[in-house]
Amino acid sequence: MRRLFWMLFGFSIALLLIGFYEAVFVAPVEATMGSIYRIFYWHVPINISAEIFPYVNMLASIAFLCVRGKRPVLAAKLDALAVATAEVTVLYVGLGLITGMLWGRPVWGIWWTWDARLTSFLMLFLLYVSYLLVRRFSSQQSPVIAAVLSVFAGIDVPIVFMSIRWWRTQHPAPVLTGDGSLDRSMWPALLWNMAAWFFWGCTLIWARYAIAVREEEAAESAAMNALEA
Amino acid sequence: MEATGNTMHFLWAAYVVVVVANVGFAVWLWGRWAALEREKRKG
Numbered sequence: 543m544r545r546l547f548w549m550l551f552g553f554s555i556a557l558l559l560i561g562f563y564e565a566v567f568v569a570p571v572e573a574t575m576g577s578i579y580r581i582f583y584w585h586v587p588i589n590i591s592a593e594i595f596p597y598v599n600m601l602a603s604i605a606f607l608c609v610r611g612k613r614p615v616l617a618a619k620l621d622a623l624a625v626a627t628a629e630v631t632v633l634y635v636g637l638g639l640i641t642g643m644l645w646g647r648p649v650w651g652i653w654w655t656w657d658a659r660l661t662s663f664l665m666l667f668l669l670y671v672s673y674l675l676v677r678r679f680s681s682q683q684s685p686v687i688a689a690v691l692s693v694f695a696g697i698d699v700p701i702v703f704m705s706i707r708w709w710r711t712q713h714p715a716p717v718l719t720g721d722g723s724l725d726r727s728m729w730p731a732l733l734w735n736m737a738a739w740f741f742w743g744c745t746l747i748w749a750r751y752a753i754a755v756r757e758e759e760a761a762e763s764a765a766m767n768a769l770e771a
Numbered sequence: 772m773e774a775t776g777n778t779m780h781f782l783w784a785a786y787v788v789v790v791v792a793n794v795g796f797a798v799w800l801w802g803r804w805a806a807l808e809r810e811k812r813k814g
Binding site: 576633640641644749752756 | 782784785786793796807
C-alpha cells in the first residue's frame with residue numbers, strides 16, 4: 543500500500559508540473575484579460591475538486607452513521623476518511639476563495655461581492671471549518687455530530703454549483719459548457735490541471751487518512767495499556 | 772507612452788499562495804506521521 547501511495551504522489555507531482563507548464567507557457571493569452579486570466583487554471587480545477595471531496599465526506603459520514611453501532615472497525619475507517627476529506631476540502635475551498643479574490647480584484651475592481659456563488663462558496667468553507675472545530679473541541683460524541691453536520695454541508699455543494707445558473711451573479715456564468723465560452727486552445731491546460739489537482743487532493747486525503755487510522759490505533763493501544771496497568 | 776495598471780503581481784500572488792498552502796499542508800502531514808512513527812518506536 544505504501545508503494546502505491548508513493549506512486550500516486552509521484553504521479554500527482556508530475557501532473558502538477560505538466561499543468562503548470564501548460565498553463566504558463568502553452569495556453570494562449572486571453573483577449574480581454576491578458577495573462578492575469580491564467581489564475582483560471584488554478585482557480586477552476588481546485589474549485590471543481592473542492593466540490594467533489596465534500597461528497598466523499600458526506601458519503602463516508604452517512605455510512606459511518608449507519609454502521610457505527612454494528613461494525614466499529616469499519617466505522618472508525620469511515621470516520622478517518624471523513625476527517626481526511628474535510629481537511630482537504632477546507633484547504634481547497636480556502637484556496638478557491640483566495641485565488642478568486644486575487645483574480646476578481648484586477649478584473650472586476652473588487653476583492654469581494656456578496657453574490658450567490660461567492661456567498662454559497664464561503665458558506666461551504668465555514669461549514670467545513672465548523673466541522674473541524676466540532677471534531678477538535680467537542681466531546682466523545684463529536685464524530686456523530688460532525689457526521690450530521692457534513693450532511694448539511696454536502697447540501698450546500700449543489701447550491702454552489704447551480705448558483706451561477708439560478709441567479710444573476712457578478713461571478714461569470716459557466717464557461718466550460720455552453721456555446722464555445724472557452725477557446726479550444728485553452729482546454730488542454732485546463733484538463734491537465736483538473737487531473738493534477740484532483741489526484742493531488744486524493745494524495746493528501748490518503749496521507750491524512752493513514753494518519754487518522756494510525757492515531758486511532760495508538761489511542762486504542764494506549765487505552766488497552768491503561769486497562770492492563 | 773501611457774501607463775496602465777500592472778496586474779501580473781496578482782497572478783504571481785496566486786501561484787505563491789497555492790504553492791505555500793499545499794506544501795505547508797503536506798509538510799504538516801509529514802510531521803504528524805513522523806511523530807506517530809516516533810511514538811510507535813518508543814512504545
